[in-house]
Amino acid sequence: MKNRLKVLRAERSWSQQDLADRLEVSRQSVNAIETGKYDPSLPLAFRIAETFDMSIEEIFTKD
Amino acid sequence: MKNRLKVLRAERSWSQQDLADRLEVSRQSVNAIETGKYDPSLPLAFRIAETFDMSIEEIFTKD
DNA sequence: TCACTATGTAAAGGGTGTTTGACAATGATT
């Protein structure tokens, strides 16, 4: 799975920590998802989509 | 998270095994997701959405 | 009744997601 987190975050000038705070996860989780180390859980994917006011499919794609 | 898996599956007259085969997971995984024991991983949620030709948001909701 | 299908559930084990704490490297500011 690929994702557009890094771009979306940059567009808003948020640090990884800023996004982590909004998502209520650790900064390391945000970093790991951005750098492709693993995919978020489904509930977290929903929170991410909410945070960026987009659908999950607009943020994540199957490679 | 809630999901409409059981209804969508019934609409197509698929057994849990039928759906599991299409998703390439075990029948127990389908059952566990349907009965709310846990949420699928994000990649599996994508396969589920594809299988039913719907968006993830149309199938899963945050309670 | 006997077989067969479908569903729910349980236990054990491997793999993944998330956490905290820590350290290093870079770039900007003072």
Next chain:
DNA sequence: AATCATTGTCAAACACCCTTTACATAGTGA
């Protein structure tokens, strides 16, 4: 030069996802 914010990464620990194997129950049809 020293500080600070940001990012990347690592390790250990714990919870969750998914597997296989297995057993129990209920419904269907020969």
